[in-house]
Amino acid sequence: MPNIKSSTDLRNNYNEISSFCHETSEPVFITKNGRGDLAVMSIELYNEFMSRYELYQLLQQSEADFTNGRTLSFEDSMKSLREDLKNGQL
Structure with missing residues (x-):
């Protein structure tokens, strides 16, 4: 199941999201105003x-x-x- 966070979560919880991406090798989908906006993933x-x-x-x-x-x-x-x-x- 995809991990979906808001742009506010990205701003306020960057380290947590970064750790998740590195530990799971999964992207996090970022929403802006309730709509899909970005996919964040580790550089690897x-x-x-x-x-x-x-x-x-x-x-x-x-x-x-x-x-x-x-x-x-x-x-x-x-x-x-x-x-x-x-x-x-x-």
Whole structure:
């Protein structure tokens, strides 16, 4: 169940909310005038979400490349990798 706090709670109980976020690795949803306004989370959880997002973006790009025929044979892929290694690009 989501942890929901008001903006007043955030202002008055910052340390408690920060501790909750770090200890549980869960976000806290902040409301303003009774409506959802922010999601507050630890920097570790944020970095985890961003890493997943970047991975999903790469997977989506790879899927689009495959769908549009932008692929290489195994031999061509290995040749390209070897060239990149030789040139210090990896």
